[in-house]
Amino acid sequence: MKDGLMPASSHRIPFTVGSRRLLTIEREVATLAFSLQDILSKRIPPVPVLNNVEGLRVLSAPPVAETRLREAMPGFLVGAREEYARYYIDMAGTFEEYLARFSGKTRSTLRRKRRRMEKASGGALDLRAYRTPEEIDTFSQLALPLSRKTYQARLLDAGLPDNDAERAERRALAGNDQVRAFLLFLEGAPVAYLYLPVVRDTLVYAYLGFDPEHASLSPGTVLQMAALEALFEEDRFRYFDFTEGEGAHKALFGSASVRCASFVMLRPTLANRALLASLKGFDHAIGSAKRIAQRTGAEGPIRRLLR
Template sequence: MTAVALKFQVGARTLVSVDRHLARVALSLDDVLAGQAPALPAAGRDGYLVTSLPSGLAGAVRGAGLMAIVRQRYTRFYTDLTIGHDAWLASLSGSARSTLKRKTRKAATAGVEVRTYRTSDELAAFYPLARAVSAKTYQERLLDAGLPEDAASVAHLHDLASMDGLRAWLLLLDGQPAAYLCCTAQGSALRYDHVGHDPAWNDWSPGTVLQAAAMKTLFGDRFARFDFTEGEGQHKRLFATGGVDCVDLLLLRRTFANRATMTALGAFDGAMAAAKRATRHPMLAGLAKRVRR
């Protein structure tokens, strides 16, 4: 049981959050592709948060006396690494292949270098360079999702590396670290865990160039899939070969505080969905971008 912050969020900005003590059930990609409803452990004081649940199973995951609400809907994207690099490239649209070639050529004009890391000793060399990049990223500034700094998390990464459960890459432009990618193994997949790039190099698309280079090495590695984890984005769509429609399902006990929280979340999420539909209108698209910033 852990305290989970239920966020009222607009884009990357959290307006307010409410803590609830929940048992978190996070499905792996192997779980998602198996297509079976998860067995729920003992509930937290307030209930459960089930993430990456295939949307078709949402009705099958219910607890006695619990209220249910879907917090997010998204596609869990992944790349099938068993098909080989050439087949993967052929599976991309002509536009996507052209985009990758153009961005890679442009990065080459800035003296691009990509370094790969996998052992614990190599991680020790990677970490300080990647941390310096992470400190500049929006993932760290706005989402609290940078490369971890606490001793326990760093030790865990070293443990994984010592067991062949970590892959990391660093992209340098003109000799300077510009982007990093740090991934960990889960089941048959490698997870897209920690990623970021220095915004000073935005014009060279370092994140896309690094991902393309990493994918090329992974088709010869031991993993069956590359797991882009929860959430969507054009970057994930560009590199993925498949995806599963998923939801994050919140199950709360029927207390007064939880009822109030559920009502507020439902109203807020509904308003955000309506606003998102409205901003698809061309006249409002610019305003929406400014608000997200």
């Protein structure tokens, strides 16, 4: 693997319980992210030159790449490790062929959720698509207030970014036809959003959120399915990449997956050893508490309390 310089950034290593972050500790790191194309073609991106940063943040490394990284960076501490299936949709076929992969029960459930949303909307689904610079400006104006209500923004700091640089980037992508965005409306107000940058022939699942006041209508699920139908009809894209991390939503809609891991590799300083050891102990304690809650039937009430 060749060295390649990448800009450093401040990465917050989280101590989490469920979906709630209790504490984060920052480290200046370079980032090495594996795209879906990297993984499927078995390509390993260049390892960044670390210079004065504390280490490397690795996103979605397949097993062979993780082995190569450990060999290339002996002595570095590996921690904050998360294993998961990276889900994606192969869009080579038609939307009907994609639907056929679902069980009859799941297809029925998805249709029922759509019909319920249509009924609440007055008989028709109010889905709006955005892709030009002017349309993306409109999308930002409507989606940003909605994003602030979502649990992704409130608990995970993962809402749609709201600053001048991000707005300019969204507009620039739209100017190059490199973004697709969708809003689902209910009685004239947006209740769910989906934002998808485009990398060559791949749609990247960047941001999805919905108004928690309308959670009973499953707006995120309805929006995802309706957007996929429109994207299949466009017949331009080969993959829909759900990126790193697992989740029920990704598992439901993904048609295939690859095993990956995300982690940090830090210089072997005393402070970094203490940080990763503390995180490992914290995660072990939370895992033990979760198993006890499952055995005693307390898991549901605890989840509701954390939310």
